[in-house]
Every structure is written in structure tokens, then in C-alpha cells.
Amino acid sequence: MKSLQLIFSNPRYFAPAWVFTTLNIWFGTWAIYIPTVKENLGINKSDLGIALFCLSLGVFTIFPVASKIINKLGVGKATWFGVILGTITALFPLLATNYYVLMVALFFFGMANGLTDIAMNTLVTEIEKEDAKNFMSAAHGFFSLGGVIVGLGSFLIPIIDNPPLHMAITVGLAFLINLLFYKKYVNITAAPVETEPFSFRLFKPLLLLGIIGFVAFGSEGAIIDWSGLYLKEITLAPEALIGSGFLAFSVAMTLGRFLGDGISERIGSIKVVALGAIIATLGYFLVLSGATFLAIIGFALNGLGFSVIVPELFRIGGNVKGVDSAQGISFIAGSGYSGFLLGPVILGFIAENASLKHSFYTLLGCVLLIMLTTFFLQRKRS
Structure with a gap:
């Protein structure tokens, strides 16, 4: 706080x-x-x-x-x-x-x-x-x-x-x-950065961040679009609780973002992203339990987990060595918005051809991919 x-x-x-x-x-x-x-x-x-x-x-x-x-x-x-x-x-x-x-x-x-x-x-x-x-x-x-x-x-x-x-x-x-x-803020300018010619060495951390951004934004978009339907069709929630998943997700996300900076100062940005992924993973396990109240708590944990991932991605992307902050953030934003737009569509295709529960198993796989990617980012930073 x-x-x-x-x-x-x-x-x-x-x-x-x-x-x-x-x-x-x-x-x-x-x-x-x-x-x-x-x-x-x-x-x-x-x-x-x-x-x-x-x-x-x-x-x-x-x-x-x-x-x-x-x-x-x-x-x-x-x-x-x-x-x-x-x-x-x-x-x-x-x-x-x-x-x-x-x-x-x-x-x-x-x-x-x-x-x-x-x-x-x-x-x-x-x-x-x-x-x-x-x-x-x-x-x-x-x-x-x-x-x-x-x-x-x-x-x-x-x-x-x-x-x-x-x-x-x-x-x-x-x-x-x-x-x-x-x-x-109007007179603030970006600090000069010694930019380097394009190389895979520079692109590699941005690519890893882009993957996390695509998956994280996509997961957020999917929960926003599909949480109500999931509670209605999979957990058979009463009408009064159908919007509770999105509400729990939103409240937890807002709270998590107000707490995230203090945690980041203590453990560092990459570890915060990994921690967020772990919390979101626990959330998906509760969502996939099929019980209404457990699923609502799961959506809250999803919101808490994802709340810290996106801000930290922008923070890391704006500090990649050899890349100016605006370019790094543009790349993260582009990857993230792609996920936000395509994620719900992909999940809808899976839901139509398999089931809505399979869509959420896919989201669980995506958040596990975020955890794996943070491992490679941590190794590169070390």
C-alpha cells in the first residue's frame, strides 16, 4: 500500500x-x-x-x-x-x-x-x-x-x-x-539509452516477455468473457451468483495491483510474475473443481495472480538493456493486446468443439507456461 x-x-x-x-x-x-x-x-x-x-x-x-x-x-x-x-x-x-x-x-x-x-x-x-x-x-x-x-x-x-x-x-x-x-509530467523525457543494433540476443528477453503478455492478457480476456457462462453451465450456479466470478476477479485484481509494488521491491519483478502465476494456478484448480463457491474463490485467486503480472511485464519491458523504454513497452503491449483479442476467440472455439471445462484446462496450461517462461527469464538475468 x-x-x-x-x-x-x-x-x-x-x-x-x-x-x-x-x-x-x-x-x-x-x-x-x-x-x-x-x-x-x-x-x-x-x-x-x-x-x-x-x-x-x-x-x-x-x-x-x-x-x-x-x-x-x-x-x-x-x-x-x-x-x-x-x-x-x-x-x-x-x-x-x-x-x-x-x-x-x-x-x-x-x-x-x-x-x-x-x-x-x-x-x-x-x-x-x-x-x-x-x-x-x-x-x-x-x-x-x-x-x-x-x-x-x-x-x-x-x-x-x-x-x-x-x-x-x-x-x-x-x-x-x-x-x-x-x-x-508534461516535460518529462525518456532517459537516453544506448540502443544496440537488432540481434536475437536482444530480442530473446522481449520474446519471452511477449509470450507471457500474450498468455496473461488472453487469460484475463477469457475470464472476463467466460466466467459467467462457466458458473452457469459447469457449476450450475443460481442466477444471483452468475456475475460473482467476474466481481471476485475484478475486486481481487484491483486489490492486488495496489499491493504489488511493495512485493516487487522486496523480491524483484520476475519473482513477482512467477508468484502471480502460482496464485493463478491455484485459482484454476479451484475453478475446475466444479463447485460454485470454490470456483468463485478460484476466480478471485485468478484476479489476484494476474493483477501483478501485467504491471511487472511493463516494468521489465521498459528496462531491457539495449532497448529504449518506449520500444520495449510497445512490444509488450502489442503482444498483450493480441492475446486479449484472440484469447476469448480461441477459448470459444475449444468450448464449441470440446467443452467449456476444456477451455479452462487450456487456461491452466497457459498459466503453467508463464511459470516456465519466468524460469528462463530468471536464468537469463542471472
Whole structure:
């Protein structure tokens, strides 16, 4: 909790942490209104899927050039630029007058999200280097906090009864807080790094980190999408408890991220990732027991385990020797988002052709792969 105290006591740390919150406020508020947009534009699920793919396409389009933009502008200015772009483009999808305008709006919204995501993680990495303070995990906890704020804000939907206005109020308030604090980070630039020509020796640690990122993000996405159905179909949970798995996962993830920095300071980033994988493994064993309450506890352990893995990956990726922080983080982010998008799809294919329980056996195998990969990372570091 020391990093949480650090964030709330010093604007230098609160400012970038609030950018994390802002990113989830944009995305979460948009997500609430996806059914409304679908109905208003009269599109089917297939069309909606293509439109949502445009958002992902926007994210992936910016990844290859994000590090160049960040290094050109400076990481602080790039983060602030991302906040401005995200605030503006968050309004576009809800103002779309037809399906094709929606696809274009989501593409640009995705680009703004992607740039902000990489810039803010690079920014925290650089501040950690400058100040010798750990708060990456807590910053990701603030991202989770954004989801809580969106959930509370959803109670205003029937009162406001106007999606664009609700979005404008929400992103406007988030932007005003950013406006109050952005000067605390806007002039920060990345410390110069002696970059080396591309070689497999440099690529190898990034590849291992990318594998962990792909699996960890993919597992998170799968639990978010499939936990409710798992409780309903496999554990035969009553209707009132179907959402409990996701709730337990989310609460534990938020708590774990606020605790993660202190643990990382004591045992190091790679050991934290391994510890997270062990906790998530125990969680999957409980989920696969088939008992409702054990499965809910298992989902909570999954959230606790995965909560520390992703922040530590960004921390490690931003400190790979011979690679500048923006490039390392871009690679982790690209690998992770690929997993987040493809993971639920792959799991759905397995569930359709085998069973939903087999999908979760696959997730158990994936987290064991993370443990194995940390072994190779530890050997390389030694």
C-alpha cells in the first residue's frame, strides 16, 4: 500500500496514475453503450463485430509507430497528447450517424487508446527510473479504479437519458482532472539509452516477455468473457451468483495491483510474475473443481495472480538493456493486446468443439507456461 500512499500524497505520481483511470473511463463508458449503438444504427451482431474490430485495428495501427511518436515528442508530451486525442475521439462513436461512420470513429478512438496506453506506461517507467520509486502496479490499479467509476456512473444513465451527453460529461470531468495535473509530467523525457543494433540476443528477453503478455492478457480476456457462462453451465450456479466470478476477479485484481509494488521491491519483478502465476494456478484448480463457491474463490485467486503480472511485464519491458523504454513497452503491449483479442476467440472455439471445462484446462496450461517462461527469464538475468 506504500505506492498507493505515494500516489495520493504527491501530484507527480497522481498525475500519471489518473491517466490510467482516464483510459478505462473512456473505454468503459463506450462499452456500456454498445447495445444502444447497435440498436440505434440497426446493425446485427456480425456487423457490430466488424465495427469493434475497427477499434482493435486502430490500436494495432498505432503500435508500430508509437515509440517513434513518444521519442519525438517526449514521453510527457506524448501522454498529454494521447489524453487530448482520447477525450475528443471518445465522443465520436456515440455521435455516429451510420454504420460506416461508426467504423471510422472506432478506428480513431482505438488509435488514441493505443497511443495513450503505451505513452502512460512508458511515462511511469521513466518516473520510476528517475525517482527510484515503484508505483507501476498501483498505476494499473488506478486503471481498474476507472472501471469502478464507470460502474457507479452507469446509475446516471436513466437520469441523463442521452448517451452522447453522458459520455461528454464523463470524459469532460476526467479531462478536467488531467488538466489540473498534466504539468507535473508534461516535460518529462525518456532517459537516453544506448540502443544496440537488432540481434536475437536482444530480442530473446522481449520474446519471452511477449509470450507471457500474450498468455496473461488472453487469460484475463477469457475470464472476463467466460466466467459467467462457466458458473452457469459447469457449476450450475443460481442466477444471483452468475456475475460473482467476474466481481471476485475484478475486486481481487484491483486489490492486488495496489499491493504489488511493495512485493516487487522486496523480491524483484520476475519473482513477482512467477508468484502471480502460482496464485493463478491455484485459482484454476479451484475453478475446475466444479463447485460454485470454490470456483468463485478460484476466480478471485485468478484476479489476484494476474493483477501483478501485467504491471511487472511493463516494468521489465521498459528496462531491457539495449532497448529504449518506449520500444520495449510497445512490444509488450502489442503482444498483450493480441492475446486479449484472440484469447476469448480461441477459448470459444475449444468450448464449441470440446467443452467449456476444456477451455479452462487450456487456461491452466497457459498459466503453467508463464511459470516456465519466468524460469528462463530468471536464468537469463542471472
